[in-house]
Amino acid sequence: GAGVSQSPSNKVTEKGKDVELRCDPISGHTALYWYRQRLGQGLEFLIYFQGNSAPDKSGLPSDRFSAERTGESVSTLTIQRTQQEDSAVYLCASSLVPLYEQYFGPGTRLTVT
Amino acid sequence: EDKVVQSPLSLVVHEGDTVTLNCSYEVTNFRSLLWYKQEKKAPTFLFMLTSSGIEKKSGRLSSILDKKELFSILNITATQTGDSAVYLCAVSQGTSYGKLTFGQGTILTVHP
Structure with missing residues (x-):
């Protein structure tokens, strides 16, 4: 079956512009997570969605970051007024239910110039 | 502060060698430990371990968890160049919803 998909695969933007990243989870997976991976580093948690519950935004680095999820499907991560330090993958x-193994998409490589 | 530490940070071996990768953790309310292989961008799920002392095995890869000493090892036998990856x-914690805290990764390079 189809895995997690993300778009775009690469995004180059100028400092100060807004960007929107999209994620389509595996069908039927109720839990969705966003992570950020800076060059040469491990993954850092950003935000979590589960069903209709309020998302846990505790990992978002600043108020320039926000995310939404439509029901149990598509999610978008928005970064406003991008900065160079936002450059990352x-x-x-997504996971079937929380605490089950998570399956990752291919990522979006964001470069802020 | 929750912490996951992997060692070594990088490892270079030749095909046919056996490698052991280490992961130690200090987290509150531990629930499970997961191993992923990352070749380009998307980490690929390998194992999830919740019980101490029970080895999980998949082909040439195996992993075991020690909840008393707070570590796990990932073994790869008869390494191949295709095993080269991060x-x-x-680690996931029971008080949360499965948010994962990651280590910094081990870069494995297998030379022919």
């Missing part, structure tokens, strides 16, 4: 993962 | 260890 943004990975989305 | 191996990530992550």
Whole structure:
């Protein structure tokens, strides 16, 4: 079956512009997570969605970051007024239910110039 | 502060060698430990370990968890060049919803 998909695969933007990253989780997976991976580093948690519950935004680094999810499907991560330190690979993962293994998408490589 | 530490940070071996990757953790309310293989961008799930002392095995890869000493090892036998990747260890905690805390990864390079 189809895995987690993300778009775009690469995004180059100028400092100060807004960007929107998209994630399509595996069908039927109720939990969705966003992570960020800076060059040469491990993954850092950003935000979590589960069903209709309020998302846990505790990992978002600043108020320039926000995310939404439509029901149990597509999620978008928005970064406003991008900064160079936002350059990273943004990975989305989904799991059937919370605490089960997470399956990752291919990521979006964001470069802020 | 929750912490996951992997060692070594990088490892270079030749085909046919056996490698052992280490992951130690200090987290509150530990629930499970996961291993992922990352070749380009998307980490690929390998194992999830919740019980101490029970080895999980998949082909040439195996892993075991020690909840008393707070660590896990990932073994790869008869390594192949296709095993070259970053191996990530992550821990989930029972008080949350499965948010993973990742280690910094081990870069494995297998030469022919």
